[in-house]
Amino acid sequence: MSEPDPATVWHRFRGELRKAVNESTWHIWLERIGFRELDGTTIVLDAPDDVRGWAQSRFARVLNACAETVVGPGATVRFAAPDEVPAPAVRREPAPRATAPAPALNPRLTFDQFVIGESNRLAHAAALAVAETPGLAYNPLFICGPPGLGKTHLLHSIANYVHEHGGGMTARYTTAETFTDHFVAALQNGDMDAFKAAYRGVDVLLVDDVQFLARRAKTEQEFFHTFNVLHQAGAQLVLTSDRLPRDMDALEDRLRERFEAGLVCDVRPADRATRLTILRKRVAQDDVGEVDPQALELIADRVDANIRALEGALIRVIAFGSLTGRPVTAELAAEVLAGLYPELSKKKAPPTITEIQEGTCEAFGVSMDALLSASRTQPAAFARQVAMYLARELTGATLPTIGRAFGNRNHTTVLHACRRTTERMASDREAYEAVHSLLRSLGGH
CATH class of the missing domain: 1.10.1750.10 (DnaA protein, C-terminal DNA-binding domain)
Structure with a gap:
């Protein structure tokens, strides 16, 4: 049996660990853990001083369970000492792989966890419709809008819904960048049949950030043919972009026309009420303990760029409170936001x-x-x-x-x-x- 590839082990271990804990735990404690080496069936990890002890005492069982899932029964995890010298790396020739696995779906990104507001109501309704009846409702479905407003959440929600309720139908989520990488690898390794089977043999294909297909002539051509094969077979296509199809000047006209042939809908920045609901739902979902409602209101007032920034601000405030032993109050939130986002300190809450x-x-x-x-x-x-x-x-x-x-x-x-x-x-x-x-x-x- 061949020796497992350390890079693959680490990638899978990290994915399993993230799924095993809630988001706040991941971002506060475990995201900063790094990979040192694979020593037989032991995954050796690096961690900052303020994380190592806590992770060893609180998450040892979870870490070892993830190791067994990835490496096999009996696998363990240990943290390298700060002054430990890593073992000499063994040079290995990478095995050629024409089609890497599709990006893993996040099981937490579901329709139940998506907060609906006036800014995203149409996109949510359309996404749910295609998840319930793939290939029949809107095909293709094209969702556009600035980064961080929930487009990827909707794609994962569709895929998770199809896997759970689709009666055996298959859904593949990917990004334009990943599609391009797979296509180039398939060309180099002479394995186009496997590539085509991976993308054309599904019932639902979801592609994030299709604007990155622009100016890649061969990839564009292959995606065009993939699109046509799936559409003619009645498979569902869902695409996202940061702009409308008509504004994607660098794409070929024939591809833009196909993007516009179905339903095009947008997502816009969330209003204050939606931002506040997102924060409340995140606190309840992650079970982070006592959070002053006024702290959430302050974050919702000040961080309005996108949902990703909004959740990031919440995580930082909660992390600061956890590390310093202080309650999460509006005063703490104002202090953290003023330090991490100086430009926000100039913003005023909406007047009454x-x-x-x-x-x-x-x-x-x-x-x-x-x-x-x-x-x-x-x-x-x-x-x-x-x-x-x-x-x-x-x-x-x-x-x-x-x-x-x-x-x-x-x-x-x-x-x-x-x-x-x-x-x-x-x-x-x-x-x-x-x-x-x-x-x-x-x-x-």
């Missing part, structure tokens, strides 16, 4: 309706009583319209909620106020400057 009313009263020189009254005299009437307009622009409040905050007015009154303010700003330069000055003072754009 009351803060908008107070700022408007000060800017227009009217009292709060006048602002909330039924008076239609100027400047109270225009100030009231501006405050309603800003409440709609700067908060997530509904029109009825805004109306109640302004003396129990109905939503049509609020909508009229927003229209009147917009019209006056378009025709009156002084009104435009006054509103935008107030907008900036309240932290808007």
Whole structure:
């Protein structure tokens, strides 16, 4: 029996370990563990001083179980001492491999764990539809949007759903980069038959980041033929990109046309409510202990770039609290975010309706009583319209909620106020400057 390849052992061991623990444990403690060598059936690991002791005492059983899964019964794990010199490496010729295994699916990325909001509702519904009826609902399904907004989560969710409920159907997840690497390896090793079988013999093919196929003529051509074979056979194709098909100028027209032939939908940055739900769900899922709700609100307010950054900020705050023995409060979150993301310290939380009313009263020189009254005299009437307009622009409040905050007015009154303010700003330069000055003072754009 051939000796196991250390690189393969480490790759599989790391994958098994990540699946065996929750995400916060992985990121806080185990992600920084490195590979030293494979000593017979013992996986020798490296770890920083602040991780080694904790991992040895708390995760020994999990580590050894993962080793047995990868290497075989009786396999163990040990941590190298800080001053231990690694054994001389044995030079080995790598075995040619035309088609490496597909990227492993993350079992945690499912539809149940996907947080739905206005920014991703269509993409989620479409992904669920193709998972339930592959090849019949939308084919192909093309999901586009900036990085970190959940496109990969949806692809893994589809694949996991098909594997669990598909009645024997097969799904393969890959990235454009991996597809390219496999194709090049197959060409070099003269093993195109195995390559074609791996990608064309599935019921569902999911390809992440197809924009990276651009300017790779041979790979593009092979993907075009793979696409056609699968589509004609009734197999489902799901593709993601950071841009719309029509904006992928470097791709061949015939490939762009096929991408646009099905349903094209986008994902956008999550709103505050969705970000807060994501954080709450992550805390509950990872069972990280007591977290002050105000800490989550602060993170949701300040980290709005993408979901990946949002979850990363949460993990860092929890890790800091765990390592220092401090409770995860809003004060701790502000301290950690200020240190790790200095640019975030300048960001203000969205103003409340009351803060908008107070700022408007000060800017227009009217009292709060006048602002909330039924008076239609100027400047109270225009100030009231501006405050309603800003409440709609700067908060997530509904029109009825805004109306109640302004003396129990109905939503049509609020909508009229927003229209009147917009019209006056378009025709009156002084009104435009006054509103935008107030907008900036309240932290808007």
